[in-house]
Amino acid sequence: MNSLSSAHRDKLHKISTATLATSLFKRGLKNQFIQNVVPLKKGRSNMVGEAFTLRYIPAREDLNPITVFQDPNHPQRVAVEQCPEGAVLVIDSRKDARAASAGSILVTRLMKRGVSGIVTDGGFRDSKEISELDFPAYHQRPSAPTNLTLHQAIDINVPIGCGDVAVFPGDILVGDDDGVMVIPQHIAEEVINECIEMTLFENFVIEKVNEGRSILGLYPPTNKKSLEDFDEWKKTNHI
Numbered sequence: 001m002n003s004l005s006s007a008h009r010d011k012l013h014k015i016s017t018a019t020l021a022t023s024l025f026k027r028g029l030k031n032q033f034i035q036n037v038v039p040l041k042k043g044r045s046n047m048v049g050e051a052f053t054l055r056y057i058p059a060r061e062d063l064n065p066i067t068v069f070q071d072p073n074h075p076q077r078v079a080v081e082q083c084p085e086g087a088v089l090v091i092d093s094r095k096d097a098r099a100a101s102a103g104s105i106l107v108t109r110l111m112k113r114g115v116s117g118i119v120t121d122g123g124f125r126d127s128k129e130i131s132e133l134d135f136p137a138y139h140q141r142p143s144a145p146t147n148l149t150l151h152q153a154i155d156i157n158v159p160i161g162c163g164d165v166a167v168f169p170g171d172i173l174v175g176d177d178d179g180v181m182v183i184p185q186h187i188a189e190e191v192i193n194e195c196i197e198m199t200l201f202e203n204f205v206i207e208k209v210n211e212g213r214s215i216l217g218l219y220p221p222t223n224k225k226s227l228e229d230f231d232e233w234k235k236t237n238h239i
Contacts, residue, residue, distance in 0.1 A: 003050055003170055003185055004086070008192050012048040012174050014239050015195045017181040020174055023191050023198065024183065034163035034180040036095070037121055037138045040131040047136035047175035049088035049116030051167050051182070053160045054079040056093050056101070056122075056151035064152045075153035080106050082156065085114035088173045092160035093122025097140040099150035100125035104133075111135040119173065119180050121163040122151070138180055196239060204233050 004012075017033065024032050054076065068074055080102075083089045089110060093101045104126035107118055117136035123143030124130055130137050147153070157169045165182050167173075172183040183191055205219045208229075217223030221230065 003188070004048070004172065008189065009048050009086075011192050011196050011239075012172070013046045015046070015174065015192070015199055017174060017176050017178045019195045019198050019202065020181045020183065020191065023195050024181070027187065027191075029184070032165060032182045034119065034121065034138075034165050034182065036140050037119060037163050037179055038140075039175065039177060039179075040124070040127055040137045040139065042177045044136055047088065047117035047138075047173065047180070049086050049173055050084075050185070051090045051169055051171045051173055052079070052083040052087040053155075053157050053167060053169055054089060054091045054153060055155040055158060055160045056091065056147065057154045058094070059148060059150050059152040064148050066146070066148055068148070075156050076102070076106070076147070079153070079156045080109050081113075083110060083113070083115050086116050088117045088119060088175075089115060090160065090162050090167050090173065091118070091120035091122065092162050092167075093120050093147075093151060095121045095140070095163065096150060097123035097143045099123075099145040099147050100143045101139065101147055101151070104129035107135065107137060108133060117173070117175060119162060119175065121161075122147075136175055138175055199239060200234060200237070201230060203237065203239075204230050207233075 091101045101120035101122040107130050119138040123141050124139045127142035159168045170185045172188045174181050218226045221227050
């Protein structure tokens with residue numbers, strides 16, 4: 001699954017979801033921001049990784065008793081053990097946070113296996129404990145009941161919906177304090193390269209605005225002098 005080079009992964013750690021959203025919008029992609037999902041803890045560095053997916057369907061009581069967890073082939077348990085190092089486990093919980101998508105034990109196992117993060121459009125139990133891990137985790141809100149009460153794990157690493165966004169295995173996920181963006185794998189490199197330049201320009205703009213410069217002609221750079229100043233600024237500034 002390792003579609004991301006170390007260089008591209010490093011670059012994504014420096015790019016905001018807002019900048020990614022603008023770049024994707026330029027390409028006609030308007031719905032790549034996972035809705036109603038927030039980090040359990042803010043202030044971390046970006047979460048970056050390829051999507052490895054888990055899909056839940058509504059639980060059916062006769063098929064989803066608590067004893068199903070004794071099965072070593074239970075899809076939730078298998079997903080936790082198979083999610084590749086550097087990937088992000090993305091869970092389709094049908095936007096339903098009334099029951100947890102996972103808890104601190106499974107999330108800790110993902111962290112110890114070298115996974116880059118976890119995202120669900122549902123909720124986590126043990127949310128305080130998960131927030132204290134050195135591990136990016138995004139959810140809708142805390143939820144104490146076990147997933148078995150409402151969710152039945154059914155598929156691993158198939159296309160899913162998460163927070164109203166289509167997520168395909170191998171898509172690139174980037175999460176920051178604002179939320180999580182999904183980058184289609186086949187355009188990831190061009191988006192990353194454009195966003196690095198956009199981030200540099202935004203850093204330049206912030207510096208000039210803090211110096212008292214008007215945004216007119218600067219942002220967007222409709223004044224030729226703004227682009228000339230940016231080219232000069234880049235000689236001594238980089239990401």
